Amino acid sequence: MDDTLKSLPVWTPPGDRAVDFDTAVDLRLRSLAWTRRMLISGVVSQVVLAVFVLLPGDPWYGAGVGLLVFALFTLGRLVLFQLRWGRWMGAARTILGVVTARRVTAEVITWKGQNVVLSLDGGQSRVRVGSVHPTVRAVIARTGEVWLAGPDERGIAFVFANGLPVPLHAKVITEAPAPRTPEPPPPASMLVADDALPLAYARRLAAIQGAQLAALLVFAAAAITWGGPTHSLRIAYGVFIGLIVISGFVRLAPTLRLPALFKDGRWQSFQARTNTWTGDPKPTGALGVTITLPDGTELPAVIKIAPAELVANIVETGLIWINGTPMLEDTRAVGLPGHPIAAAAKFVRHPKLH
Numbered sequence: 001m002d003d004t005l006k007s008l009p010v011w012t013p014p015g016d017r018a019v020d021f022d023t024a025v026d027l028r029l030r031s032l033a034w035t036r037r038m039l040i041s042g043v044v045s046q047v048v049l050a051v052f053v054l055l056p057g058d059p060w061y062g063a064g065v066g067l068l069v070f071a072l073f074t075l076g077r078l079v080l081f082q083l084r085w086g087r088w089m090g091a092a093r094t095i096l097g098v099v100t101a102r103r104v105t106a107e108v109i110t111w112k113g114q115n116v117v118l119s120l121d122g123g124q125s126r127v128r129v130g131s132v133h134p135t136v137r138a139v140i141a142r143t144g145e146v147w148l149a150g151p152d153e154r155g156i157a158f159v160f161a162n163g164l165p166v167p168l169h170a171k172v173i174t175e176a177p178a179p180r181t182p183e184p185p186p187p188a189s190m191l192v193a194d195d196a197l198p199l200a201y202a203r204r205l206a207a208i209q210g211a212q213l214a215a216l217l218v219f220a221a222a223a224i225t226w227g228g229p230t231h232s233l234r235i236a237y238g239v240f241i242g243l244i245v246i247s248g249f250v251r252l253a254p255t256l257r258l259p260a261l262f263k264d265g266r267w268q269s270f271q272a273r274t275n276t277w278t279g280d281p282k283p284t285g286a287l288g289v290t291i292t293l294p295d296g297t298e299l300p301a302v303i304k305i306a307p308a309e310l311v312a313n314i315v316e317t318g319l320i321w322i323n324g325t326p327m328l329e330d331t332r333a334v335g336l337p338g339h340p341i342a343a344a345a346k347f348v349r350h351p352k353l354h
Contacts, residue, residue, distance in 0.1 A: 008336075008338065009316075010317065011317070013101035014100070019149050019167075020096040020097040023312075024309075024312035027308055028166055029093065031279075031283040034282060036078070036081060039077055039078040047071045050067035050068045051064075095150050095152055095157070096167060101148060104120045104146060105121060105122055106144060114131055114133060114134075115128060115130050117129075117173070126173050127159070128173050129159055129168050130168065135186075138183075139162065139339055140161050142338065145162065146161055147159065148170075151170075151171075151172050155173075156171060157170045157172065163313060164339065165309060186200070190337055192264070192323045195338065198338075198340065201335070202333070206259055209252045252304070252305070257344070258333065258343070261323060267323065267335075269319045269321050269322075273289065273318070274288070275300075275351075283308050286303065287353075288302055288353055289303065289314065289320060291322075291347075293326075299347055302352065303343045303345045307343065310341050310342075320334055328347055330346075330347050332344075
């Protein structure tokens with residue numbers, strides 16, 4: 001691991017006030033609540049629309065069935081979200097609203113799926129933590145520490161990994177599970193091609209966006225085939241959805257090619273200030289940021305899909321990490337070395353977020 005990563009300035013929870021007062025943590029909690037509302041409204045609206053489409057009879061049967069399939073898919077996402085996040089959101093507000101977080105040493109003892117058991121404070125206590133993505137587990141294993149808020153009288157606590165303002169639900173346990181052989185740590189480097197976690201995030205983001213566009217294409221094909229009682233109406237539906245796909249592809253083009261921006265180069269930090277971010281309360285949004293080059297020149301940039309974690313680290317540290325030196329009309333990878341945070345930034349003279 002590059003020595004620079006050991007002293008990398010990153011977001012951390014406040015140590016002098018309740019965690020809930022931190023803007024990044026509050027945003028994450030509100031974005032989780034927003035996600036749940038969107039999933040619930042998605043299921044309801046898709047089912048209602050499917051019923052209305054199916055009422056006229058056979059000519060609309062295909063479109064109605066398609067909407068029901070989407071509703072079932074959305075319902076599955078809602079159930080998974082509730083299992084991983086939704087069931088403890090009330091406890092998060094209660095605990096994080098009154099306690100401060102403290103830095104403690106952490107060692108990954110064992111894990112299964114996204115459930116991880118951590119040994120804290122050199123073995124003084126153990127907690128079982130849920131919803132820990134493998135990339136977040138890798139950050140904890142590499143840094144050897146977390147920020148602990150709690151536990152309360154029920155043994156419930158929340159932990160944060162360095163640089164990631166996402167509250168992870170934890171429960172104090174007394175049993176000592178059998179340790180699992182540690183995984184080789186993912187490479188972390190100031191050379192972007194060798195920095196595994198930002199690249200993994202970039203690939204996952206590009207895959208998700210690509211899958212959404214592909215789903216719209218399938219829906220467009222279904223609309224043309226079964227979308228209405230007349231051929232002209234089916235064509236109209238298909239063209240309408242096709243235009244949405246084309247618009248989405250143009251908007252998401254930098255993100256779809258984000259993994260290619262990690263082929264070579266080196267992470268460099270620049271002074272930066274955020275201007276406008278359209279995400280709140282969504283977990284991602286378009287970000288306008290102004291970067292100061294070493295010669296004092298200011299260079300505006302637009303990041304069309306900027307995760308809340310990226311915004312939190314820029315605000316906290318006043319720095320943005322870029323692959324190489326940016327230039328006007330250039331598109332480059334930005335992120336946080338050694339962490340699952342990445343995005344594509346377009347450097348333009350007159351930035352437009354929409």
